[in-house]
Amino acid sequence: MRIALAVPLLPVLAVLVALTGLRVNYLGDPADGTYTRGKDALWLGHAWVDGRKKDADVTALAARLKATGIRDLYVHSGPLEHDGTLPGSSYPNARWFIAAVHREMPQVRVQAWLGDVLASESPHGMRLERAATRAAVVRSTREILATGFDGVHFDLEPLHSGDRDYLTLLDSLHRVTAAQDAPLSVAAHQIDPVPGFHSFWGTTTGHPKWWSQKFFGEVARRVDQIAVMSYDTIQPLESTYGGYVAQQTSLALEVTRPPPTC
Numbered sequence: 001m002r003i004a005l006a007v008p009l010l011p012v013l014a015v016l017v018a019l020t021g022l023r024v025n026y027l028g029d030p031a032d033g034t035y036t037r038g039k040d041a042l043w044l045g046h047a048w049v050d051g052r053k054k055d056a057d058v059t060a061l062a063a064r065l066k067a068t069g070i071r072d073l074y075v076h077s078g079p080l081e082h083d084g085t086l087p088g089s090s091y092p093n094a095r096w097f098i099a100a101v102h103r104e105m106p107q108v109r110v111q112a113w114l115g116d117v118l119a120s121e122s123p124h125g126m127r128l129e130r131a132a133t134r135a136a137v138v139r140s141t142r143e144i145l146a147t148g149f150d151g152v153h154f155d156l157e158p159l160h161s162g163d164r165d166y167l168t169l170l171d172s173l174h175r176v177t178a179a180q181d182a183p184l185s186v187a188a189h190q191i192d193p194v195p196g197f198h199s200f201w202g203t204t205t206g207h208p209k210w211w212s213q214k215f216f217g218e219v220a221r222r223v224d225q226i227a228v229m230s231y232d233t234i235q236p237l238e239s240t241y242g243g244y245v246a247q248q249t250s251l252a253l254e255v256t257r258p259p260p261t262c
Contacts, residue, residue, distance in 0.1 A: 036069030041185075041227065043113065044075040049091040055100060062104040072225070073101065074113040074153040074185070077144060082116060082126045084136025086144065098148045111185060112144045115155035120163075121207060126156065128165035138172050145176070151183035153225075159189060161211040170222035177224075185225035190233075191216050191251040193244070217255030228252060 042065070047053050077091040091112070098110045119125035127133055141152055154173075159166055170186070177184040189211045196212075209232075211219075220226050228248055235241035 038069045039071045040069045041072040041074055041225070042070050044073055046076040048075050048097050049077050049094045051093045053093075053097070058097070058100040058104050062101075065105065065108070070108060072109045072111055072151070072153075072183075072185070074111050077112040077149075078114040078116070080114055080116040080126065080137065080140060082119075082124075082133075084126065084133040084140060086114065086140035088143070091144070091147065094144075094147050094149065098150075109150035109183070111151035111153045111183065112147075112149040113153045113155065114140070114144070115157070115187075118156055118159060120158050120160055128156075128163065128169060134165070134169045134172065137169060138176060141173055141176055145180055145182055149182070151185060151224075152177060153185040153187070153227075155187035157187075157189075158207060158209075160208055161189070161215045163215075167218055167222060170219065174222055174224075183224040184222075185227065186219065186223050188216060188219060188226050188228050190228060190230060191248055193247065213251055213255055216252060220252070220256040226252070226256070 048057075075094075075097065077094060078086060079090075080086050094112070101108055101110050117125040119127050145152065152173075156166070170184070174184050189209060191213050192210045216226075230245050230248055233241060233244050235244055
């Protein structure tokens with residue numbers, strides 16, 4: 001009877017231990033530089049490049065961002081078509097917005113935020129295994145940088161850990177952005193909170209939400225900026241969420257190069 005009772009308690013105890021560890025991660029006073037280092041980024045919606053926003057909106061945005069530490073604006077300028085192309089009609093007012101930001105906020109860079117759904121968990125979406133698709137994404141990047149964007153930010157999902165075609169694409173993209181002295185930025189999945197967790201989660205749910213730490217490092221070495229999508233964590237408390245973000249930050253820093261000067 002006692003043995004039978006102990007078995008179902010083990011998962012509960014494991015969860016409690018994990019949550020306690022996350023809360024401990026969140027204890028203490030924030031260190032210098034944890035609020036901002038003047039290199040933060042903000043995601044903006046499509047309205048800023050499709051004609052809905054006006055000069056007054058940019059002026060108001062500049063007032064809101066003053067002294068916030070925002071360095072980069074990722075403005076939605078896609079999405080990419082499944083074949084990797086990007087019609088110019090997707091961002092008709094981009095030149096106006098870029099010029100307005102540079103006028104009102106000369107220290108802020110405007111990056112084109114591009115993305116698409118990948119056909120990694122359904123038959124529909126972009127297929128990175130196709131060389132022609134990857135080549136089209138690279139051409140689209142050249143075209144949108146020619147519009148005047150200061151950089152480009154990619155969010156392709158769901159992107160499974162270990163995807164070599166994605167790494168090949170990043171290599172090609174970085175050659176383009178580096179030649180123009182423009183940052184290449186990506187949105188990254190969270191890192192396994194325990195080793196191999198993405199494999200377990202993928203087997204049980206069909207959606208391996210996390211990346212291995214090794215794969216995260218491989219991605220980070222190919223880009224200039226990497227933003228961890230640290231939401232949808234199922235954390236019950238502010239303290240455990242804060243501890244989780246602290247853990248993700250530590251795991252990321254262990255496998256990334258020193259931050260670039262840009």
